[in-house]
Amino acid sequence: MDGKEHPGTDPQAMLADWLKTANKFWARPEQGQPREEQPGKKEPPRSLQDSFLSIMKTLGTLSTAMGDPQVMNAAFRGASILPDITSSLMKSGMQALLTLQNQLSEKAGKLGAGAEPRTFDTIDRDTLQAWSTMYEEEIQRYLNIPQLGLNRFYQERINRAIDRYTVFVTSLTEFLQILQVPFEKTTRAMNEKIEEIASADALPEDSREYYRMWVKTLEGHFMTLFKSPQYTGALGNTLASYEDYLLSRNSIIQDLLQSFPIPTNREMNELYKEIYLLKKKVRKLEKAGGKG
Amino acid sequence: MDKPKIPVDLIIKHLAEEAGQVHERAQKASDILLGSLETEIATTPYEVVHEEDRVRLKHYHPSPGAKSEIKTPLLVVYALINRETMLDLQPERSVVKSFLQNGINLYMIDWGYPTAKDKFLTIDDHVNVYMDNIVDVIREREGVEKVNVMGICMGGTFCVIYSALHPEKVKNLITTVCPTNFDTQQGLLHIWMKGLNADKMVDTYGNMPGDIMNFGFLLLNPARLMIDKYIGFFENMDDKSFVENFIRMEKWIFDSPDVPGETFRQFIKDLYQNNLLIQSKLMVGGRRVDLGKITMPLLNIYAQFDHLVPPGAAENLSRAVGSTDTEDLCLDTGHIGIYVSSKTQKEFAPKIVQWLKDREGRRKPDHQVVPPRKKPARARANSTVKKKPLST
Numbered sequence: 050m051d052g053k054e055h056p057g058t059d060p061q062a063m064l065a066d067w068l069k070t071a072n073k074f075w076a077r078p079e080q081g082q083p084r085e086e087q088p089g090k091k092e093p094p095r096s097l098q099d100s101f102l103s104i105m106k107t108l109g110t111l112s113t114a115m116g117d118p119q120v121m122n123a124a125f126r127g128a129s130i131l132p133d134i135t136s137s138l139m140k141s142g143m144q145a146l147l148t149l150q151n152q153l154s155e156k157a158g159k160l161g162a163g164a165e166p167r168t169f170d171t172i173d174r175d176t177l178q179a180w181s182t183m184y185e186e187e188i189q190r191y192l193n194i195p196q197l198g199l200n201r202f203y204q205e206r207i208n209r210a211i212d213r214y215t216v217f218v219t220s221l222t223e224f225l226q227i228l229q230v231p232f233e234k235t236t237r238a239m240n241e242k243i244e245e246i247a248s249a250d251a252l253p254e255d256s257r258e259y260y261r262m263w264v265k266t267l268e269g270h271f272m273t274l275f276k277s278p279q280y281t282g283a284l285g286n287t288l289a290s291y292e293d294y295l296l297s298r299n300s301i302i303q304d305l306l307q308s309f310p311i312p313t314n315r316e317m318n319e320l321y322k323e324i325y326l327l328k329k330k331v332r333k334l335e336k337a338g339g340k341g
Numbered sequence: 342m343d344k345p346k347i348p349v350d351l352i353i354k355h356l357a358e359e360a361g362q363v364h365e366r367a368q369k370a371s372d373i374l375l376g377s378l379e380t381e382i383a384t385t386p387y388e389v390v391h392e393e394d395r396v397r398l399k400h401y402h403p404s405p406g407a408k409s410e411i412k413t414p415l416l417v418v419y420a421l422i423n424r425e426t427m428l429d430l431q432p433e434r435s436v437v438k439s440f441l442q443n444g445i446n447l448y449m450i451d452w453g454y455p456t457a458k459d460k461f462l463t464i465d466d467h468v469n470v471y472m473d474n475i476v477d478v479i480r481e482r483e484g485v486e487k488v489n490v491m492g493i494c495m496g497g498t499f500c501v502i503y504s505a506l507h508p509e510k511v512k513n514l515i516t517t518v519c520p521t522n523f524d525t526q527q528g529l530l531h532i533w534m535k536g537l538n539a540d541k542m543v544d545t546y547g548n549m550p551g552d553i554m555n556f557g558f559l560l561l562n563p564a565r566l567m568i569d570k571y572i573g574f575f576e577n578m579d580d581k582s583f584v585e586n587f588i589r590m591e592k593w594i595f596d597s598p599d600v601p602g603e604t605f606r607q608f609i610k611d612l613y614q615n616n617l618l619i620q621s622k623l624m625v626g627g628r629r630v631d632l633g634k635i636t637m638p639l640l641n642i643y644a645q646f647d648h649l650v651p652p653g654a655a656e657n658l659s660r661a662v663g664s665t666d667t668e669d670l671c672l673d674t675g676h677i678g679i680y681v682s683s684k685t686q687k688e689f690a691p692k693i694v695q696w697l698k699d700r701e702g703r704r705k706p707d708h709q710v711v712p713p714r715k716k717p718a719r720a721r722a723n724s725t726v727k728k729k730p731l732s733t
Contacts, residue, residue, distance in 0.1 A: 231564075252352075264572075267568075268562065292545040321460065322461055
C-alpha cells in the first residue's frame, strides 16, 4: 500500500458524489410539482401527497446536511469505531478460547494423574470452569441486552431460554464429569489391588471374581462421592438449572399457545385450582349438612 | 524382586470355558425371550368397591377354605411413589396371597395416577379426605367401628398421621418401612433431601414426575442398580423363571405415578427438612398431629439394610406414640426385600397375621412393652422397646 487513496475508490469522495445526486433527487418532487391554486375553488386536502412531500423534504435536508464536509468527517469518525468494536470483541473471545484450549491441553497431559482413590477433593473442574467463565463473560451478557419494541418481551423470553439451556448443559456436563470420577478411581484401585494379590500369588482364576471386586470397589467410591459436598453441589446446580431452563422454555410455549384457539397451561391451572377449592367447599358443606 | 506368578494359562482356560457357556446361554436365552413369558403382576382377584377422583379401594376376594379368625378388616395404604402392585408381584411371593390364605379381610388403596388437576392436593386431602372416606366405607360395609390399618413407606407416614387425627376409627396400627424421623444421617436420601429446593421443583413441574424420582433412586446406588443388576440378568437369561420374575420387578419398579405437587412440597419441607412429625408439631388440615393420641397397639416393622428408610428413620416411632402396646421388628433385609424376598416371605406376613390375631377381640391394650412415656424423644431413645430381629 502506498498510503494514497485512489480517487475512484475513496469512500469519502464516493459518498459525497452519492449525496449530491440524492440531494437533487429528493428536491425534485417538491420543485417539479408546484401546486396550482384555482381562484374560487377550494383545493381538496391532499394529505398523502403532502406527507410524501414532507418526508422528501426532510430526506433532502438530511442529504444536504450530510453533504457538508465537516458532518461527513464526523460521521466517518463514528463509523471507523465499528471495526474497533469488532476487533475488540474478537480479541476478547479469542483470549477466552485460548484459555479454554490451554485448559484442555493441560487436562490431556494430566489424564489419570489426579485419580487418587477414596478422595474426591481433587476433581478437575478447570476446563469446565474455563468454558463457564467464557460463557458468562463473552456470550451471556449479549443474551441479557434489553430488547426494544413490540416484540421485546417475546425476544427476551427466547434469549432467556437460550441462556438457561446453555447454563443447564454446562451444569449437566459438570455433573456427568463428577459421575465418571468413581470409574476412574476404581480402575486405578483395581490396578493396585491386582498388583498386590499378584505379588502374593493369589490371583483368582475365575474372571467373575475380578468383576465382583470391581463392582464392590466402584460401589464404595460412589458412596464416598455421594456424601461429598462437590457432588451435592453439582446435583443441586444441575437440578436448579434444569428447572430454570424448563420454566423459560414453558414461557415460550405459553407465548406460542396464545395464538392457538386452545387454553394455555396457565389458564388450565387457574381452572384446576378453582375446581379444587370448589370441591373442598362442597365437601365441607356436605359434612355440615350431614351433621345437621 | 521376583516377578509375581500370574496363572495366565488357567485364566485363559477359564475364559475359553466361559465363552462356550455364554454361547450356550445366549441360545437358550433367545428361546426364552422369544417364547411366551408370564410376567403379569397383581393377578390376585379383587373388586373395586369405592372410587373417588383418581383413588380406588380394592377389596380382595377371600381365599377359599381360609379360616377367618381375624374379623376386623385390614386396610393397606401404599405410598404415593410406585404402586401397591408390589405386594402381589408374583404368585409365590405375594403378601396379598399370604394375608388372604390366613383369613384376613383385605382392603387396599390404589392411589392411581395423578394428573395436572391433582397438583393442588395436599397431605390433608390424602389423609383427611380420601383415607377417611375409605375407612368410613369399610366400616359401613363391614359393620365395624374400627379397622386395622397397615401403611407402607410413605403410606405408613399417612397411616401414622391418620391414626393420630382419627384414633377412634383405628383398632391396630402396623407401619412397615415407614419414615417418621427425618433427622438422621443414615441413608443418602435424608442427606440429599435436606438441600432440595422443593418450592422450585413444584413450581416447575406441577406434580413431581415419577421418572425423575426413579432416576434419583437409581443414583442412590448406581453400581448395583444400573450395572450389577443387569449383569445379573444377562448371567441368568437362560433361566425362564428368573427372567419372568426379573421382568415383573422391572415392570413394577418403573411404574411410577407422579406425586401431587403440594403433597410433595409439604412432605419435603415439613418432614424431610423440618422433621415435624416425630416432634408432634406437624400441622395437617389445620390440626396438630399429636403422636401421643396414637393409643392403639402399634407394630413397627423396618429393615436393617434399607437404603431409603434406614432404621434410624423408622425406629423412633414406637417411643413417640401414646400407645402402651408397641413392638418394633427389624428384619435383616432391604426396603423392597421385606415384601418380596423369599426369606422374609416366611417371616413378614406370618408375623403380622399372628400379631393381629393376638389383638383380635381385645378391647384394652396389654402391656407387652412398657417403655416410659412422655419423656423427651432424645431421652427415650434408649428405652427398652422390644426389638426382635427375626432373622438373626
